[in-house]
Amino acid sequence: MKALILAVVLLPFAALAHKPSDSYLHLDRAGDGFTGRWDVALRDLEEVLVLDADGDGAITWSELRGRQTDVAGYALTRLKLSAEGAACPLTPASTMRVVRHSDGAYAVVDFTAVCSTAPRVLDVDYALLFDRDPQHRGIVRVGSDGAGEPLVLSATRHTAQVSLEGLSPWRPFGQMVHSGVEHIWAGVDHLLFLLALLLPSVLRRDPATGRWVPVGDFGSAMKDVVKVVSAFTLAHSLTLSAASLGWVALPSRLVESAIAASVIVAALNNVFPLMDRTRWLAAFALGLLHGFGFASVLADLELPAGSLAVTLFGFNVGVELGQLACVAVFLPVAFLLRDTRVYRRALLVGGSAVIALVACAWLWERAFGVGLSFT
Known part of the structure; x- marks a missing residue:
């Protein structure tokens, strides 16, 4: 019965644990305004605009071209740029393109934004898809003369103010630390994985009976947790470094399925315990995968090498x-309850x-789910 109650509580998490919906917005200085490029996933546009006119499961070029005015209008009405308190009107380009990211096909909305005066500070208000998908993220790069400042906008933090003077690779560090913390707390799959690893940290297997028994002191539990967390940190840092240098890239579906x-x-x-005090190996494996997951998102921003490295480092610190913070809340409570049935x-x-049942649903969705194709 208790397991059934837990299943009811955790069931909605299965729907939240799919790969987050992302869009990629590039804003580059051009005179008294900006040129913009906005990559929006076709699968997201299909949800709101129904681009697949014949319902055959594939969005063709002719179907997209016939709706490019609707696509540009939908996107650009959900983005507001302003400078010095005055709006910078957005004007879409006459043609649309399609590009591929690691997780599928994206429509590219090119546009220009003209400000009344040369802006020194840009205000960005991003509202794409938040009414349909609270997990959606806007990955934004505001650039000038080769420098780029990345932003991660979400339903809870959809506005940003960017100073256009003195752009440098180190400026976004603090913002990315915040994004890393937010990413962990919003990542249901990672939180449940961390919970699965930490639950046995206050227990040990009795060799004679094979049963779980409480550890004798808090120090033993803390030592086990430090090994798990350190393994994740090391692995996460390795893949972030590899991604920032462009050495390794993995398909999004493979990464998400492996997670x-x-x-x-x-x-x-x-x-069914096979590992007792070697759970750090599992933490190390997920750390490698999780690092690839977010690094591939930022790589799509095409940041200069210095900016990308700093951005990844800041995000890693936030993670x-x-x-x-999660460990600090969980461990004392678990230690107090460890000797209870x-x-x-x-x-x-x-x-x-x-947790295993919910993760099986994620694996089925991520490995075998049928998504939109572009032909």
């Missing part, structure tokens, strides 16, 4: 801070089984 699989393994290990049976075994 779901790792959640299943971590959760089932609590029910670790967010993770440590509720913790050992309902939370550890029952909760892990439910």
